[in-house]
Amino acid sequence: MPALKHSRQRESIKNFLTSRYDHPTADTIYTNVRQEFPNISLGTVYRNLALLTDLGEIIKITTDGPDRFDGHVEPHSHFICRKCHAVLDIKMKSEDFIDKEAQKCCSGVIEGHVTQYFGVCSECIKD
Amino acid sequence: MPALKHSRQRESIKNFLTSRYDHPTADTIYTNVRQEFPNISLGTVYRNLALLTDLGEIIKITTDGPDRFDGHVEPHSHFICRKCHAVLDIKMKSEDFIDKEAQKCCSGVIEGHVTQYFGVCSECIKD
DNA sequence: ACGATAAACAGTAATCATTATCATTATCGA
DNA sequence: TCGATAATGATAATGATTACTGTTTATCGT
Numbered sequence: 001m002p003a004l005k006h007s008r009q010r011e012s013i014k015n016f017l018t019s020r021y022d023h024p025t026a027d028t029i030y031t032n033v034r035q036e037f038p039n040i041s042l043g044t045v046y047r048n049l050a051l052l053t054d055l056g057e058i059i060k061i062t063t064d065g066p067d068r069f070d071g072h073v074e075p076h077s078h079f080i081c082r083k084c085h086a087v088l089d090i091k092m093k094s095e096d097f098i099d100k101e102a103q104k105c106c107s108g109v110i111e112g113h114v115t116q117y118f119g120v121c122s123e124c125i126k127d
Numbered sequence: 128m129p130a131l132k133h134s135r136q137r138e139s140i141k142n143f144l145t146s147r148y149d150h151p152t153a154d155t156i157y158t159n160v161r162q163e164f165p166n167i168s169l170g171t172v173y174r175n176l177a178l179l180t181d182l183g184e185i186i187k188i189t190t191d192g193p194d195r196f197d198g199h200v201e202p203h204s205h206f207i208c209r210k211c212h213a214v215l216d217i218k219m220k221s222e223d224f225i226d227k228e229a230q231k232c233c234s235g236v237i238e239g240h241v242t243q244y245f246g247v248c249s250e251c252i253k254d
Numbered sequence: 255a256c257g258a259t260a261a262a263c264a265g266t267a268a269t270c271a272t273t274a275t276c277a278t279t280a281t282c283g284a
Numbered sequence: 285t286c287g288a289t290a291a292t293g294a295t296a297a298t299g300a301t302t303a304c305t306g307t308t309t310a311t312c313g314t
Contacts, residue, residue, distance in 0.1 A: 040264080106244070106250035111246040171293070
């Protein structure tokens with residue numbers, strides 16, 4: 001547990017993530033933050049994304065393909081379009097109910113869940 | 128869409144998966160199937176896992192770390208222990224209800240969902 | 255402000271999981 | 285049994301992520 005020090009690079013990554021709602025990958029974050037810090041390293045991006053995830057300030061979304069990151073930590077789920085692979089937010093009320101239902105048939109202690117919905121988004125459905 | 132041909136290797140992979148309930152990784156499958164086919168290639172394992180997934184005969188579970196595979200396709204969810212990383216099955220009734228709830232606040236068409244519960248399993252909770 | 259300490263950095267090499275390539279072998283219908 | 289082609293084994297290549305190394309920078313006590 002090393003003492004945390006402030007860094008402009010980490011602040012910029014965090015700011016970028018809270019400004020976006022499209023769940024970018026590490027690489028997208030890298031190319032964008034590079035406009036403010038032209039020689040930031042990709043390793044620095046990954047290091048800070050892991051750190052921010054551990055701190056609970058952002059959320060890591062593991063899917064097929066590269067991981068995506070979400071700067072908005074209020075409980076919500078994600079809808080992933082199987083055509084264009086867009087990741088959209090879903091905010092529903094029954095999140096607690098789901099944990100309680102699952103707990104009924106699980107011998108361990110359930111602390112939470114991550115649900116990914118899949119289907120076709122409203123844009124792709126036009127085609 | 129190439130015409131499918133039978134292969135003993137693919138059959139062995141499928142059989143191994145339906146015999147297990149612990150959601151093994153490609154590497155675990157590889158080392159086990161190797162007892163029957165000593166010079167099967169890891170590439171063959173991956174190729175057949177992808178094929179079987181496309182055919183809907185098995186399920187690919189994407190998590191932190193390497194993908195895991197499930198030979199049992201009846202709808203169910205997974206509980207992942209955050210201590211020992213075991214993947215256990217959860218079979219609950221409200222799966223359809225969840226899709227309908229989510230559909231209420233989603234502009235796309237929801238076809239299904241994958242939920243991963245996390246917490247501490249009954250073994251690890253003893254420590 | 256100054257200097258010591260250690261976190262964070264940029265740059266780069268290494269790792270890990272997965273996919274692609276290609277010459278050879280196995281499957282299967284005619 | 286023969287011919288077409290899917291599947292294989294071996295291995296190279298890729299893509300995402302992590303680890304390493306020497307340098308820079310933030311923080312804190314004086």
